[in-house]
Amino acid sequence: MGARNYPEDIKLRGKQLYLQGFSLNECAKRVKEWTGKKCSASLFRKWAIEGKWEEEQQRFLAKVNTSLTEDTTSKMIQRAKEQLEAYQSLIDRGVKALNDKTVTVDKISEVVSLVDVGIKGERQISQGLVSWKYVEEVVRIICEEIHEEELRRRIARRLQNLTTDLLSI
Numbered sequence: 667m668g669a670r671n672y673p674e675d676i677k678l679r680g681k682q683l684y685l686q687g688f689s690l691n692e693c694a695k696r697v698k699e700w701t702g703k704k705c706s707a708s709l710f711r712k713w714a715i716e717g718k719w720e721e722e723q724q725r726f727l728a729k730v731n732t733s734l735t736e737d738t739t740s741k742m743i744q745r746a747k748e749q750l751e752a753y754q755s756l757i758d759r760g761v762k763a764l765n766d767k768t769v770t771v772d773k774i775s776e777v778v779s780l781v782d783v784g785i786k787g788e789r790q791i792s793q794g795l796v797s798w799k800y801v802e803e804v805v806r807i808i809c810e811e812i813h814e815e816e817l818r819r820r821i822a823r824r825l826q827n828l829t830t831d832l833l834s835i
Contacts, residue, residue: 672709676701680710685723687819690714742798749791756784 676697683693690707697705714720760781763769769777805825812818 672703672705676703676705677713680705680713681717681719684710684714684719685726687723687823689816742795746791746795750788753784753787753791756787757781760784 679700680693680697683696684690688696690710693710694705694707697703697710757780760777763777764774764781808821809818812821
């Protein structure tokens with residue numbers, strides 16, 4: 667069966683899968699599962715070359731990666747700022763109570779505990795931000811050092827899923 671005998675929706679579905687990061691072999695397999703029609707990876711390769719899918723995919727992935735990185739980073743920073751403000755509020759309340767000199771002896775341990783929770787919380791947030799910077803740097807190194815596109819796409823997809831899962835916690 668020649669390439670011209672395939673409905674346009676098969677070609678379009680293959681292109682969508684390819685742009686999402688699937689290999690040409692995987693596109694062929696999934697389109698067969700979806701339509702019941704056997705399409706070879708070489709047919710998808712031909713369509714990909716003719717339609718310049720690779721260039722489109724690179725633009726798409728670059729846009730998605732930039733958007734995800736910016737969005738994820740801004741969410742992480744915003745969440746960290748909110749948490750730091752909450753912990754600072756605990757510290758401020760505790761210090762104010764201690765400075766007021768109206769705190770009774772039996773309440774001092776509660777006030778000190780409040781300050782301690784604030785300090786420990788701030789420390790945890792700071793450590794988390796350092797860990798996040800480490801992860802960002804690891805991703806940058808992976809992108810620079812791994813030149814096999816299919817492997818980079820699979821790793822990027824898994825890291826994006828991991829990041830999304832971590833943000834939803």
